[in-house]
Amino acid sequence: MSETTDQTVVETPEGAGKPDMIVLEGVEKIYPGSTQPAVSQLDMAIPQGEIVMLIGPSGCGKTTTLKMINRLIEPTAGRILLDGKDVTHVNGDQLRREIGYVIQQGGLFPHFSIADNIGVVPKMLGWDKQRIRQRADELLHLVGLEPSTFRDRYPRQLSGGQQQRVGVARALAADPPVMLMDEPFGAIDPITRDRLQDEFLDIQRTVGKTIAFVTHDLQEAVKLGDKIAVFATGRLEQYDSPDTVLTQPANDFVSDFVGGGAAVRRLSLLELAHLELHPVETDEKAAGSRNGTPVVEVDGSGKPVSWRHLPGGDAAGTAMVTVPISGTVYDAVDVMLDGCASLVAVVDEEGRAQGVLHWNDLVGGLRTRKGHA
Amino acid sequence: MNFLDYLVTNSQQILFLTQAHFLVVLIAVGIGSAISVVLGLAVSSGEPDPRRFSWDWFATGIREGGLVFTAALLTVPSLALFALFLPFTGLGVTTAVVVLTIYTLYTVLRNTVAGLTTVDRAVLESARGLGYGRLRRLLTIQLPLAWPVILNGIRVTTLISISIAVVGAVVQGPGLGILLLNGISRIGAANSFYQVLAGTLLCLVVAAVFEIFFAIVQRLTIPRGIRV
Amino acid sequence: MSTATQGTVNTQAEASVEEVEGKQQSRLAALWMQHYDLVILPLIIVLVLGLLLLYVGSRDLDTIEERVLAADNVGGLLVQHIWLAAISTVLVLVIAVPLGIVLSRRGARRAQGPVLAIGGFAQALPPFGVLLLMAFWLNFGFWTAVIGLTLAALLPVLRNTVVGLQQVDQSLIEAARGMGMTSRQTLFRVEIPLAVPVIVAGLRVALVLNVGTATLASYIGAGGLGELVQQALRLNRINVLLVAGGVIAALALLIDWLAGVAERVVVARSG
Numbered sequence: 001m002s003e004t005t006d007q008t009v010v011e012t013p014e015g016a017g018k019p020d021m022i023v024l025e026g027v028e029k030i031y032p033g034s035t036q037p038a039v040s041q042l043d044m045a046i047p048q049g050e051i052v053m054l055i056g057p058s059g060c061g062k063t064t065t066l067k068m069i070n071r072l073i074e075p076t077a078g079r080i081l082l083d084g085k086d087v088t089h090v091n092g093d094q095l096r097r098e099i100g101y102v103i104q105q106g107g108l109f110p111h112f113s114i115a116d117n118i119g120v121v122p123k124m125l126g127w128d129k130q131r132i133r134q135r136a137d138e139l140l141h142l143v144g145l146e147p148s149t150f151r152d153r154y155p156r157q158l159s160g161g162q163q164q165r166v167g168v169a170r171a172l173a174a175d176p177p178v179m180l181m182d183e184p185f186g187a188i189d190p191i192t193r194d195r196l197q198d199e200f201l202d203i204q205r206t207v208g209k210t211i212a213f214v215t216h217d218l219q220e221a222v223k224l225g226d227k228i229a230v231f232a233t234g235r236l237e238q239y240d241s242p243d244t245v246l247t248q249p250a251n252d253f254v255s256d257f258v259g260g261g262a263a264v265r266r267l268s269l270l271e272l273a274h275l276e277l278h279p280v281e282t283d284e285k286a287a288g289s290r291n292g293t294p295v296v297e298v299d300g301s302g303k304p305v306s307w308r309h310l311p312g313g314d315a316a317g318t319a320m321v322t323v324p325i326s327g328t329v330y331d332a333v334d335v336m337l338d339g340c341a342s343l344v345a346v347v348d349e350e351g352r353a354q355g356v357l358h359w360n361d362l363v364g365g366l367r368t369r370k371g372h373a
Numbered sequence: 374m375n376f377l378d379y380l381v382t383n384s385q386q387i388l389f390l391t392q393a394h395f396l397v398v399l400i401a402v403g404i405g406s407a408i409s410v411v412l413g414l415a416v417s418s419g420e421p422d423p424r425r426f427s428w429d430w431f432a433t434g435i436r437e438g439g440l441v442f443t444a445a446l447l448t449v450p451s452l453a454l455f456a457l458f459l460p461f462t463g464l465g466v467t468t469a470v471v472v473l474t475i476y477t478l479y480t481v482l483r484n485t486v487a488g489l490t491t492v493d494r495a496v497l498e499s500a501r502g503l504g505y506g507r508l509r510r511l512l513t514i515q516l517p518l519a520w521p522v523i524l525n526g527i528r529v530t531t532l533i534s535i536s537i538a539v540v541g542a543v544v545q546g547p548g549l550g551i552l553l554l555n556g557i558s559r560i561g562a563a564n565s566f567y568q569v570l571a572g573t574l575l576c577l578v579v580a581a582v583f584e585i586f587f588a589i590v591q592r593l594t595i596p597r598g599i600r601v
Numbered sequence: 602m603s604t605a606t607q608g609t610v611n612t613q614a615e616a617s618v619e620e621v622e623g624k625q626q627s628r629l630a631a632l633w634m635q636h637y638d639l640v641i642l643p644l645i646i647v648l649v650l651g652l653l654l655l656y657v658g659s660r661d662l663d664t665i666e667e668r669v670l671a672a673d674n675v676g677g678l679l680v681q682h683i684w685l686a687a688i689s690t691v692l693v694l695v696i697a698v699p700l701g702i703v704l705s706r707r708g709a710r711r712a713q714g715p716v717l718a719i720g721g722f723a724q725a726l727p728p729f730g731v732l733l734l735m736a737f738w739l740n741f742g743f744w745t746a747v748i749g750l751t752l753a754a755l756l757p758v759l760r761n762t763v764v765g766l767q768q769v770d771q772s773l774i775e776a777a778r779g780m781g782m783t784s785r786q787t788l789f790r791v792e793i794p795l796a797v798p799v800i801v802a803g804l805r806v807a808l809v810l811n812v813g814t815a816t817l818a819s820y821i822g823a824g825g826l827g828e829l830v831q832q833a834l835r836l837n838r839i840n841v842l843l844v845a846g847g848v849i850a851a852l853a854l855l856i857d858w859l860a861g862v863a864e865r866v867v868v869a870r871s872g
Contacts, residue, residue: 107499573730580725
């Protein structure tokens with residue numbers, strides 16, 4: 001297989017510089033008894049360390065595509081390359097042990113303890129017991145579950161969200177470079193799902209895996225994806241960054257699928273940290289500078305509690321709402337609507353005001369800071 | 374002489390027949406369950422691919438055919454089956470064990486197939502996704518998860534076997550049926566009624582012993598994570 | 602409309618045409634898949650009886666064997682056997698089904714658990730023993746056997762009925778009550794119709810049990826095909842033994858088959 005091991009970087013507009021970890025070449029799947037291909041002539045490359053979201057209406061072939069990467073479904077035609085190596089015909093079971101896999105209902109083995117569930121793949125790979133136990137604890141820690149509490153429990157003693165965390169830990173156990181996720185947060189209530197998504201991004205920042213992620217939730221795709229692949233009846237309609245998919249849909253299908261509200265969805269792509277915010281003053285200095293800058297009243301720890309002065313506004317009659325700077329414009333709009341306020345104070349991790357975002361900024365144009373395109 | 378006196382006076386014979394009854398059921402259920410579980414494991418693979426000829430075709434055929442056939446055997450009255458086997462296996466223990474074994478097949482096979490095929494699909498898919506091969510999946514995931522259902526099938530078939538074993542006395546099979554046949558042939562004679570009564574009631578005692586036995590086996594063999 | 606979208610619409614239309622054709626084929630296939638066992642059983646019966654005839658036909662029967670296997674002897678015992686099973690099954694139904702319904706009423710629910718537990722355990726109570734005890738209590742004869750058969754089948758069928766009524770979807774009952782049906786209306790219009798399949802299954806169980814236990818009725822002088830087996834054992838005639846076993850087996854299989862067909866018809870009707 002030496003001729004295939006040195007796969008060169010495929011030219012992609014954004015993945016330049018990063019080698020492709022997963023490459024699908026002319027991959028096709030026709031299910032027995034069907035004349036219509038479920039996936040037809042698919043070419044796709046996923047650069048190392050990126051999260052690619054596969055999205056589309058049900059029956060569009062996104063799940064089939066995902067399952068062909070670890071050959072749970074055998075492709076009818078085409079080639080699959082993992083890290084430059086052709087894996088189209090290697091032993092499927094061996095291959096799958098080197099690829100993390102997370103599914104919707106968690107799929108934890110009910111008769112295995114949590115630690116044993118996480119240790120499933122390492123055990124097959126012949127790790128010694130001590131190392132497996134250490135790894136399980138390490139991963140439980142990573143996914144935010146206290147090892148001493150959860151190690152010896154059984155899946156049914158855990159909530160859906162906790163089970164899904166264990167599912168992610170299990171997929172990470174043997175430290176595979178690639179992870180496949182099939183609607184992992186699909187069956188979880190919205191609040192927990194949101195938290196799991198945040199944690200998932202945190203984990204990804206530490207582990208830097210190459211991830212293919214199937215979802216039917218556009219919100220999720222936009223939030224988690226470095227790229228989004230939109231599928232329609234077995235074909236890849238658009239494969240681009242979330243921003244591009246939302247603002248420049250490749251065709252009618254994609255724009256129909258993205259649907260109305262693309263502009264609103266895009267707000268969640270704009271991180272407050274990257275925006276040029278209006279300055280804000282705290283009251284110590286404010287006495288001298290009663291100009292156009294809003295002034296906030298702070299408590300003992302420096303957290304804003306109310307508005308002292310609003311240029312051209314009623315400071316006493318305006319509710320004080322805050323949003324963390326780690327959030328997005330979407331979050332800022334959410335708090336403003338919720339608090340019936342026309343402006344919001346953006347605060348840092350200690351809760352100190354860093355700047356102000358006005359309702360008018362949304363329609364007047366948001367300015368990003370230099371260095372952030 | 375009242376019933377209690379009868380029991381005490383004949384305790385040695387009664388105890389012997391009760392033990393024999395217990396053992397013949399135990400042996401038959403043991404053999405039958407072993408056959409059914411192994412057969413169930415072998416034939417409970419997936420649905421056959423209509424385009425490609427594979428073991429799944431045979432498996433599905435054996436499974437469905439086997440279930441229909443053993444179910445039909447279960448509806449055959451025990452006296453008929455004892456009569457049909459007598460010329461081949463002779464009077465005594467062998468015929469009793471063979472016939473009883475045949476009656477245990479359906480229930481255990483049905484429960485084995487049902488237990489193995491109703492294992493949560495998500496669990497099986499994630500096992501496959503993590504690199505579990507077919508045999509490993511069958512033995513370390515499906516079998517332990519199906520075990521409570523299989524064990525319950527064995528339990529039910531044991532209870533049924535206890536009452537069938539009684540008829541085995543007709544072909545001189547061992548067990549409490551001997552008390553029944555003795556009693557009815559001596560009807561009117563002393564203690565004949567007590568003999569029949571003791572034979573009938575002691576079947577319930579044997580059943581109770583088996584129930585305790587199965588409660589312990591359940592406790593010991595069902596994995597902790599899925600114990601109800 | 603872009604070409605991509607049009608393409609999608611076209612292929613979907615094609616797919617749905619195929620689907621309709623496929624469905625007609627698969628309906629026949631599904632019918633076969635669901636009911637093929639109904640074809641297998643008569644084949645087994647014919648095979649058993651055929652082998653038996655072949656075997657017996659190839660043998661020279663002595664006079665004793667000929668007397669026992671004469672058509673009027675076997676036929677008479679067969680008719681007796683069918684009456685035993687039929688009457689006791691009707692009795693079981695008349696007693697066990699209403700009792701099961703009463704047990705499913707609110708006031709009697711508490712008795713359900715014990716009934717189910719005892720019913721399960723009673724599987725180990727040998728029908729043979731029940732039959733013989735009846736003979737001691739009453740006397741030898743046909744009606745004693747009928748009572749014994751009825752008693753032996755009562756608990757299994759009662760258990761089936763109670764389980765069947767328990768399995769009726771509680772939300773349907775709630776919906777019926779919510780529409781203003783009285784508890785009596787709910788029972789007759791919702792619960793019983795929905796439980797019919799399980800009650801019919803219970804009937805089948807009773808029938809099979811009674812056909813089986815009726816073979817033992819000959820031991821208390823009530824006749825039936827068990828008489829053939831007894832005679833064969835007494836006379837030590839293997840040919841008679843095989844014929845007796847074969848006829849009994851064939852009868853039981855046939856009756857179970859008929860009950861199975863009836864069951865599917867009823868279940869299909871009640872949706």
